[in-house]
Amino acid sequence: MRGRQDLTSPLSxxxxxxxxxxxxxxxxxxxxxxxxxxxxxxxxxGCDHGQCGACTVLVGGRRVNSCLLLAxxxxxxxxxxxxxxxxxxxxxxxxxxxxSHDALQCGYCTPGQICSAVAMLDEAAAGHPSHVTPPDQLxxxxxxxxxxxxxxxxxxxxxxxCGAYPNIVDAIAGAVEEASS
Numbered sequence: 609m610r611g612r613q614d615l616t617s618p619l620s621x622x623x624x625x626x627x628x629x630x631x632x633x634x635x636x637x638x639x640x641x642x643x644x645x646x647x648x649x650x651x652x653x654g655c656d657h658g659q660c661g662a663c664t665v666l667v668g669g670r671r672v673n674s675c676l677l678l679a680x681x682x683x684x685x686x687x688x689x690x691x692x693x694x695x696x697x698x699x700x701x702x703x704x705x706x707x708s709h710d711a712l713q714c715g716y717c718t719p720g721q722i723c724s725a726v727a728m729l730d731e732a733a734a735g736h737p738s739h740v741t742p743p744d745q746l747x748x749x750x751x752x753x754x755x756x757x758x759x760x761x762x763x764x765x766x767x768x769x770c771g772a773y774p775n776i777v778d779a780i781a782g783a784v785e786e787a788s789s
Contacts, residue, residue, distance in 0.1 A: 617680045623648065624691025630679075638682050639663045639674035650689040650719045654767075661766030664720035665689075671727035673765075689719035692726065702726055702783050709779035713770035721766045725780050728762045729754075738762050754784055 615635070621628045623646060630645055639656075642648045642665070651674060654662030658673040665674045668684030692700035702725050705711070712718045732752040737745070740761045741752055752758065759777050768776065 619680050619682075621646075621679060621682060622685045624687060625685075632679055634678070634680055636679045637675050638665070638667075638672075638677040638679045638686065641679035642674065642686075642688060648688050648690055651723075652716055652719060654717070654720075659767075660717070660720075661724060662717050662720045664724045664766060666723055666727055669727065669730060671724050687723070689722055692722065700726070701786060702729075702780070705779040705783035705786070706776070709775050709782055711772055711775040711779035713768075713772050717766060717768045717770075721763070721768065721776055724763060724766045725776075725783075728759075729780075729784065732758070732762065754781065756781065 616631050616633055618629070618631045621630055621641065623642065628646060630641065632641060632645065636645075639651060639653055642651050643653065651665055652662040653675065654660035656675050658676040661673065663674040664671050666672075666687040667677070667682060669687075689703075692703060694700070699707075700722070702722050706718060706722060711721075732754050735750050735752060737752060738758060738761045740757050745752065754762075756777050759780050760773070763776065763780070
């Protein structure tokens with residue numbers, strides 16, 4: 609009889625600017641590593657199938673559903689909602705906008721919504737089109753115009769079961785307006 613195979617791996621995971629040395633089961637998702645091994649509970653477990661967006665974090669600046677990414681494959685820096693605030697404790701402008709526009713009700717989806725919005729603004733600034741980007745803007749290079757329709761489309765991977773969508777769109781638009789003034 610053969611001995612049991614070790615199903616764990618050592619990994620170095622950089623989260624919110626801090627490097628963590630971990631040894632995890634190879635099947636551990638980034639979401640479970642964050643919540644269960646690093647006690648970063650801002651990232652929420654919603655559907656656990658990549659359909660709701662509650663677990664959205666930034667990996668290398670790109671938004672990902674952390675419930676679908678194995679922690680052992682994560683070799684770029686991870687930013688969670690806890691890591692968005694400035695070192696002096698000031699909230700990220702999108703966090704402030706969500707509060708000032710009352711863009712949350714129960715708050716469960718809010719961390720994923722905010723992380724997704726941060727990456728979405730970077731994508732738009734880089735000129736990445738969406739499904740609703742007007743044809744005359746597709747290849748002009750430069751930032752994509754963030755209309756309410758554009759924001760809704762770009763945030764469509766994040767579900768809010770309370771239905772705070774109008775305020776979420778207003779919060780993102782408000783943060784964009786604030787940043788440009």
